[in-house]
Amino acid sequence: xxxxxxxxxxxxxxxxxxxxxxxxxxxxxxxxxxxxxxxxxxxxxxxxxxxxxxxxxxxxxxxxxxxxxxxxxxxxxxxxxxxxxxxxxxxxxxxxxxxxxxxxxxxxxxxxxxxxxxxxxxxxxxxxxxxxxxxxxxxxxxxxxxxxxxxxxxxxxxxxxxxxxxxxxxxxxxxxxxxxxxxxxxxxxxxxxxxxxxxxxxxxxxxxxxxxxxxxxxxxxxxxxxxxxxxxxxxxxxxxxxxxxxxxxxxxxxxxxxxxxxxxxxxxxxxxxxxxxxxxxxxxxxxxxxxxxxxxxxxxxxxxxxxxxxxxxxxxxxxxxxxxxxxxxxxxxxxxxxxxxxxxxxxxxxxxxxxxxxxxxxxxxxxxxxxxxxxxxxxxxxxxxxxxxxxxxxxxxxxxxxxxxxxxxxxxxxxx
Amino acid sequence: xxxxxxxxxxxxxxxxxxxxxxxxxxxxxxxxxxxxxxxxxxxxxxxxxxxxxxxxxxxxxxxxxxxxxxxxxxxxxxxxxxxxxxxxxxxxxxxxxxxx
Ligand SMILES: Cc1cc2nc3c(=O)[nH]c(=O)nc-3n(C[C@H](O)[C@H](O)[C@H](O)COP(=O)(O)OP(=O)(O)OC[C@H]3O[C@@H](n4cnc5c(N)ncnc54)[C@H](O)[C@@H]3O)c2cc1C
Numbered sequence: 001x002x003x004x005x006x007x008x009x010x011x012x013x014x015x016x017x018x019x020x021x022x023x024x025x026x027x028x029x030x031x032x033x034x035x036x037x038x039x040x041x042x043x044x045x046x047x048x049x050x051x052x053x054x055x056x057x058x059x060x061x062x063x064x065x066x067x068x069x070x071x072x073x074x075x076x077x078x079x080x081x082x083x084x085x086x087x088x089x090x091x092x093x094x095x096x097x098x099x100x101x102x103x104x105x106x107x108x109x110x111x112x113x114x115x116x117x118x119x120x121x122x123x124x125x126x127x128x129x130x131x132x133x134x135x136x137x138x139x140x141x142x143x144x145x146x147x148x149x150x151x152x153x154x155x156x157x158x159x160x161x162x163x164x165x166x167x168x169x170x171x172x173x174x175x176x177x178x179x180x181x182x183x184x185x186x187x188x189x190x191x192x193x194x195x196x197x198x199x200x201x202x203x204x205x206x207x208x209x210x211x212x213x214x215x216x217x218x219x220x221x222x223x224x225x226x227x228x229x230x231x232x233x234x235x236x237x238x239x240x241x242x243x244x245x246x247x248x249x250x251x252x253x254x255x256x257x258x259x260x261x262x263x264x265x266x267x268x269x270x271x272x273x274x275x276x277x278x279x280x281x282x283x284x285x286x287x288x289x290x291x292x293x294x295x296x297x298x299x300x301x302x303x304x305x306x307x308x309x310x311x312x313x314x315x316x317x318x319x320x321x322x323x324x325x326x327x328x329x330x331x332x333x334x335x336x337x338x339x340x341x342x343x344x345x346x347x348x349x350x351x352x353x354x355x356x357x358x359x360x361x362x363x364x365x366x367x368x369x370x371x372x373x374x375x376x377x378x379x380x381x382x383x384x385x386x387x388x389x390x391x392x393x394x395x396x397x398x399x400x401x402x403x404x405x406x407x408x409x410x411x412x413x414x415x416x
Numbered sequence: 417x418x419x420x421x422x423x424x425x426x427x428x429x430x431x432x433x434x435x436x437x438x439x440x441x442x443x444x445x446x447x448x449x450x451x452x453x454x455x456x457x458x459x460x461x462x463x464x465x466x467x468x469x470x471x472x473x474x475x476x477x478x479x480x481x482x483x484x485x486x487x488x489x490x491x492x493x494x495x496x497x498x499x500x501x502x503x504x505x506x507x508x509x510x511x512x513x514x515x516x
Contacts, residue, residue: 244463253461255438256490300436301418303490304467309417320445344461401457 021398022188023195028202031229032060034383035221037207037244038235039063040072041183041369042361044190044201045376046383047105051197053377054384058290059199060230061191062223064206068187071238072369074338076261078116078274078296079370080178082137082144086373087406089140090349092272094391095374096177102373103399106195108189110181113254116273117178118147118156120323122167126279130173137175147172156273167280167323180274180285180293186372209360210248218248218357234359234383239304239339241362248355252362253400254341257298258308259366262317266290270326280319292327294320296342298366310339339364344400346409350379350392359383360397420421422476423498424485429476430453437473440485441505467491476500 001007001020010017033049036043039061050056063069079099080091097114098105121127130146137144149161152172161169187247191201202225209222210233220229235244239256266289274285278361283295296316299308313335321328343349343363350361361379374391381389388396399405418431428476445451445459464470470490475483483501488494496508 090509242466243467250463251462253457253459253463255463255465256467300431301472301493302465302470302486303493305491305493309431311417378429400461403453 003109018402022192026200028060028062028223028225028228029200030227031220032200033230034059034232034234035228035230036061036234037221038070038236038238038240039067039187039191039203040070040236040238041186041372042072042238042263042364042375042379043234044187044194044232045372046236046361046380047199047201048190048194048197049380051194051199051379051382054380056384058197059187060228061194061199061201062205062207062221063201063203064224064227066203067191067201068184071086071338071340072187072372073184074336075183075369076273076285076293077180077183078117078178078276078283078285078295079112079114079366080175081142081370082117082119082133082173082175082178083408084136085406085408086140088408089142090391091348091374091378092371093142093370094377097308098373098377099181102181102186102189106193108185108192110185110189111215112179112181113288114177114179115285116155116174116176118152118273118275119173119274120150120152120169120277120279121171121173122169122277122279122298124170127171130171135172142175143177144173144175146294147174156271156275158270158326159275160323160325163318168306169323169393178274180287181369182222182288183369186369190376197208207247208221210244212248212355216355218355231357232359232383233357234361234379236379238359238362238364238368239341241341241360243246243336245353245360248353248358250353250355250358252360253344253349253397254363254402255302255322256304256339256341257301258303258337259298259340260296260308260313260335260337261285261292262296262313262332264294264330264332267292268329269356273325275323276324277319280322282316282323284324291333292330294332296335298342304339305360306337306339344409345405345407347406348375348395349397350375350395351382351388351397352386353397383384418493418495420474420486420495421498422482423500424480424482425476429479433476433478435475435477437475437483440471440473468512469496470507473501
């Protein structure tokens with residue numbers, strides 16, 4: 001069923017009691033042409049593009065919990081493409097272009113809001129790094145501009161640019177096309193569109209083993225809802241990737257850390273854009289419900305606990321209170337953690353693995369929500385053709401052996 | 417905030433006194449010139465990242481300054497044991513899920 005003004009009016013007359021389920025919940029079949037492990041945005045998007053762009057419709061997404069219950073539904077939804085290296089610019093910019101038309105493409109409102117992402121500079125080093133980004137981005141045709149502190153305050157009035165701050169705002173890099181989107185809607189929208197194309201979405205099915213045949217190639221997966229055969233398996237499991245790849249005997253260059261976020265009580269519109277500061281470590285935007293959505297840091301140690309230490313959140317709130325004194329008396333309503341899969345160079349891993357038929361898309365760490373459409377698009381092409389899509393190719397697992405790292409880590413220890 | 421017992425200072429102190437230093441028991445190759453690219457990648461980048469027991473290095477940076485190892489459950493964050501650097505991993509608990 002398509003969403004339209006007409007369907008809305010008709011359902012309104014029926015008291016909104018007859019909206020159908022947005023995706024089917026079938027029993028798993030014994031075999032599929034391909035199985036995607038992980039029902040986050042990247043996995044569901046991969047299934048959608050496999051069906052839509054490559055005509056693979058006998059496929060399933062297997063999710064251990066509920067759709068978007070991983071990092072997709074836990075993130076602070078910052079979207080931008082002003083990364084430093086050409087390889088990163090290509091994939092993040094592809095994503096931003098896809099975001100711009102995603103609601104139409106899926107016939108589902110993902111609430112993409114290009115309200116501008118402003119990254120604050122507080123030290124001479126920050127200024128040099130951000131200006132380098134601005135120039136690199138301009139060469140790649142990606143918008144990113146340098147603002148003086150006064151111009152930053154014009155763009156974002158509640159910002160404190162007093163020179164008396166411990167880390168005063170010395171300027172900012174602004175990507176006007178950056179912004180936010182509704183995280184759940186991205187998972188649901190892809191799920192609904194994929195399901196309509198025939199993709200089976202199987203929730204509450206945890207993959208417990210990856211089966212391989214005598215030649216070593218993938219044969220299928222064992223799940224808590226039975227064995228599912230498939231010659232192609234794509235692991236898109238974020239923080240749990242090492243565990244899943246371990247089932248196929250593959251060691252990964254990943255470490256899983258808890259990353260936290262929190263939201264305030266809802267207030268009237270007060271913050272017109274997204275503000276990020278890597279140096280004092282604060283990330284904040286305002287949701288359409290009025291809550292401030294605040295990104296905190298990771299714990300220092302690896303963990304699967306999905307919580308995170310309170311002192312990590314408190315540290316971020318200190319920084320927010322300095323940058324936005326008006327927020328000091330606001331109450332925080334909820335905080336939570338997600339398990340992010342961090343690579344040594346802070347760039348993702350997308351592609352083939354040493355096991356024939358096994359593909360992996362992971363390592364998005366603290367900043368992969370923004371890449372959801374682009375990542376899914378190139379990973380679907382990679383799985384369909386059995387060779388890396390040109391934009392995915394530099395992000396191969398082999399780069400850790402060849403040494404061709406894509407070092408976005410130098411730019412920001414945590415890059416949302 | 418974890419409470420961590422430094423095996424040298426023999427006292428439990430808050431996590432903020434320590435610095436985390438990643439997976440323990442990864443030995444640097446003795447003859448770097450003979451090491452293959454694959455082995456370098458394994459040494460530099462590949463990590464066990466288990467969901468379960470993890471042997472990891474910590475440094476008591478705001479205390480005695482020394483490195484030591486801890487065995488921690490990455491699901492509950494409970495530290496089962498800390499032990500001096502250079503001593504073998506204690507044979508405690510069940511092996512971790514996944515990640516070899
Ligand atoms: C607090 C926080 C803030 C963030 N902020 C931002 C931000 O502002 N901007 C940004 O771009 N990115 C951000 N990120 C990162 C972003 O959320 C992730 O990179 C992205 O959502 C990853 O999507 P995914 O679909 O790969 O993973 P997920 O959504 O985590 O999906 C993986 C799925 O795999 C499932 N799974 C795991 N193991 C199994 C198994 N054995 N069997 C079956 N299923 C399994 C999980 O249940 C999960 O649903 C943030 C992350 C966190 C935690």
